[in-house]
Amino acid sequence: MAQVKEPEICWHDESEKEVLGGLSADASLPFVSSKAAVGGTAGSQRHIPNTLISSAYSGPTIEDIERALSTKVPDVRATSRCYRAPVPEKGIGKSDTKYAVMIKSCGGGVAEDGYKWRKYGQKTIKNNPNPSRSYYRCTNPRCSAKRQVERSKEDPNMLTITYEGLHLHYPHFHVLRRRPQDHTATKLQVPKKPKLQGEEQLHKDYKSQSIQGDLREEVVAVTSGESSPGSPDRGFKEEASLNPGAGKQNMRLRDAVQYQQGLLQDIVPLLIREPCSTGSAVSSHHPYRILQTPCPSYYSASISPPTNPSDIDLGLHFRHSLNLRQSKDR
């Protein structure tokens, strides 16, 4: 199987300015709505998929999300049956955001989220039979985003990923897409795939098999937070390179989902959109199918091979967001 290399990321100041500006601007973008004020020159191109999505999507809008994320939300611990791990912020201002995601591991792998992480530590956690928690930092030196990955105490198949801080940049793929005419973009080189580590490596083969077979992944719970880091988009990039001659309709559908991801990325944890990581999880043969799951109080999405290649059912449900901010009043 041919390995598709990914573009190497270049943290240009220019793009960062663009991103930083975009963060505030995009923050007002509707979740997925044809009324979206699509920014930039790509607006007209994005309108069609956007409309497509809005016709298929009946979920919450950005207002719903903002409302849910608002600190005015009542104590979700009392209402969320999926509340698992309060993630108290240690000191105001120390971290902008902090929230945890529980995800069912895909063959033991840790979900790829579109960002590049560097491991800087590992600890054995007491009273947890699954021995270690890994600490990761965003490789962008100007980004303070961090994440912790550990296996659930109750279910070894579940991973708890705790994100802290916001990314001040787009995920790798997003940088590429946003600068299609930029000559420097053509110089961008394909970033090497983050090296599989530990269990990820062990299940590498299994993972690729499950991707081609009965891929089905579930993001189970999200706790706490004001916003989320960016999103994974690698699947589409690889898809494009692997299947450049895809039909027009498929292209539109893929763009639709892709655009949806772009809108989502500042709001919804990436894992929901690409919980299974390695990009190859989404191919032209197995486009996304996000299933609606009537489970309140947490994100829930799954991916499965569709019966029809063009059958994309956007139904990401974001019923409630959990804001578990805890102030330490000691």
Added chain:
DNA sequence: CGGTTTTGACCCGCGC
């Protein structure tokens, strides 16, 4: 050779 991972040591906050 540069970037990433590993891993023991260190630091710090919290509870007793």
Added chain:
DNA sequence: GCGCGGGTCAAAACCG
């Protein structure tokens, strides 16, 4: 104050 546990540092090892 002390011990414990979580988070981070940093040097060495590893890898492409």
